[in-house]
Amino acid sequence: MLGPEGSTLYEQSGFGRPLKEGVRLSSVEALYLVYRGRIELPGFEFDSLLAHFSDDPHFLRSFMVYRDLRERGYVVQTGPQDFRVFRRGEKPGKGESLYMVRVLSERDLIDFTVVRHEVQATANMRKLHVLAVVDDEYELTYYEVKIQKPLPIDAITKTESVCGMLASRSVLISASPESVYDTAFYGKRFDDDRIILSTIESLALMEQGVLTVENNGKIISEAEYRSLIHESDAEMEQKLLVYQHLRSLNYIPKTGYKFGHHFRVYLGRKMHSEMLVQAIAPKVTLPMNSISRSVRLAHSVKKKMLFGCIDAEGIAYIEFGRIKL
Numbered sequence: 001m002l003g004p005e006g007s008t009l010y011e012q013s014g015f016g017r018p019l020k021e022g023v024r025l026s027s028v029e030a031l032y033l034v035y036r037g038r039i040e041l042p043g044f045e046f047d048s049l050l051a052h053f054s055d056d057p058h059f060l061r062s063f064m065v066y067r068d069l070r071e072r073g074y075v076v077q078t079g080p081q082d083f084r085v086f087r088r089g090e091k092p093g094k095g096e097s098l099y100m101v102r103v104l105s106e107r108d109l110i111d112f113t114v115v116r117h118e119v120q121a122t123a124n125m126r127k128l129h130v131l132a133v134v135d136d137e138y139e140l141t142y143y144e145v146k147i148q149k150p151l152p153i154d155a156i157t158k159t160e161s162v163c164g165m166l167a168s169r170s171v172l173i174s175a176s177p178e179s180v181y182d183t184a185f186y187g188k189r190f191d192d193d194r195i196i197l198s199t200i201e202s203l204a205l206m207e208q209g210v211l212t213v214e215n216n217g218k219i220i221s222e223a224e225y226r227s228l229i230h231e232s233d234a235e236m237e238q239k240l241l242v243y244q245h246l247r248s249l250n251y252i253p254k255t256g257y258k259f260g261h262h263f264r265v266y267l268g269r270k271m272h273s274e275m276l277v278q279a280i281a282p283k284v285t286l287p288m289n290s291i292s293r294s295v296r297l298a299h300s301v302k303k304k305m306l307f308g309c310i311d312a313e314g315i316a317y318i319e320f321g322r323i324k325l
Contacts, residue, residue, distance in 0.1 A: 002039065009038070014075035014091035026078045027053050028066040035067070058103070061134040065103050068132075068140055072325055081118065084127075085325075099130045099325075106135040106292070109285040112309040116316050119145050130323070133288055142325055143295065148306060148317040152249040153268055159184045159210050164197065166215040169229050171202040173211075180205065185252045185266075198255060199229040200236070200243050207244070235262070235279065242279040242308035245315050253277065259297060275304040282311050295320050 002009070002016065002023045009015040009023060015033065016023035025033070031053065033039040035046050044052065053059045062082060069076045075086040077097075085099040086092070100122045104110075122129035123146070131143040159180050164171040173179060173187065173195045180186040180195075186205065187195040197205070205211035206222045213220050220228075230236050239262050246253045246265060253263040256276050264273035276298050280286070291307075298305035299322065306317045 009033070010092075014077065014086065017077075027059065028063050028078070031063055032067055032070060060138075061105060062103050064134055064138050065101065065132040065140060069101075069325070074325070081122070081129075082132075085130075097127060100125070100127045101130045101132050103132045103134065104288050106133055106287075106289045108288050110288055110291060111285050112280050112307060112316075112318060113283075113311050115145065115318060116147065116309060116311070116313075119147050119318065123147065130325075131288075131320075133292070141292070142323050143320050144323045145321075146319050148304075148319045150246075150249050150251065150317060153251070155250045159186075159205070159208070161210050161212070162205075163212045163214065164202070166213055166220065166225075167196070169199050169232060171197045171211070171213055173197060180210070199233060200239055203229065203236075203240060204244055204247060235281075238279040238281040238308075238310055239263075241310055242277060242315060245308070246277070259301065259303075261294065264303070273303060275306050277306045277308050277317070280307050280309045291320055295322055 002025060007018065007023060010018050015029050016025045030039070030041065031046070031049055034041060034044065034049055041049065050060070050063075066076055066083065069083070069085055073088050075091040076083050077092065078084075081100045081102045083101040083103070084097040085101055086095055087098045090096065102118065119129045129145045131145055133141045133143065135141070160183065162173050162180055164173040172190060173181075175181065175189065175191075175193050175195050181189065186201050187197040190196040197211075202211060202213065203222070203226060206213065206225060213225060233239070243253050243263065246263070250268070252266040252268075254266070254273070256262050256264040259276050261276045261278045263277040263279075265275045265277055266273050276294070278294065295305045304319055305321070306319050309316045309318055
């Protein structure tokens, strides 16, 4: 707590929270002001004050982010995430905050349900949600995180019924002009006469009642086919849910294996895919360094990186993108 002299720090630079008795500083604010020589605390130098706060394993990361934002010219206050950051040139009482910042380490596990709720809360306040990630060498990377709501596009054409033959775990169909390959971009050309459907495409078409599959002259049921492919694809269920949802919007998901993700997604008859999508099952977490690799790769091929997160509320597409503050 600073006495009346702290009012100047608050009025000029937005440090602390004003109270009747003076100005209350958070721990990172106090350490930063000592670091910059703007206040003195009896019995403490910078090193001893840092040591005093270091029982909190999160503290040094928070301080590094706070210092970086302050030295970029932002006024920063604590909460309601870790920090709220005002627009440059603005401060409490004379402007509004622009970012809500959550501080993480590169090895923190990301719980997508938590992220979804935090991002939504930030959006409800009309702010931008930012993750400030501190790596093991205390370098900082900022990510903007937002919930994308893909809008449906016009259907290419109606998908007609088709019969196929089981081939290992995939399905071969005729390459007739009316095939689902030509009309709705399902499958890949096997040769001049045949189209091969992936397991996810086959199961999705079976669930729609569009595809009938035969095996040695016998029609196999959707349940039988599902059981068959589940043995070789532990992620089948979450992939199928996201695949079906994207198809319901008339998007065209194709395997994203070459990019290290579940799907690359085309919006209509476009030459290049526009996004990479990873399906995330309920309660699944990913380390932040894994997400960082995904974002870097997506940006390198000029695509958006979305995580299709499945929970009790449905599917939410959470986009992570690197930003410069």
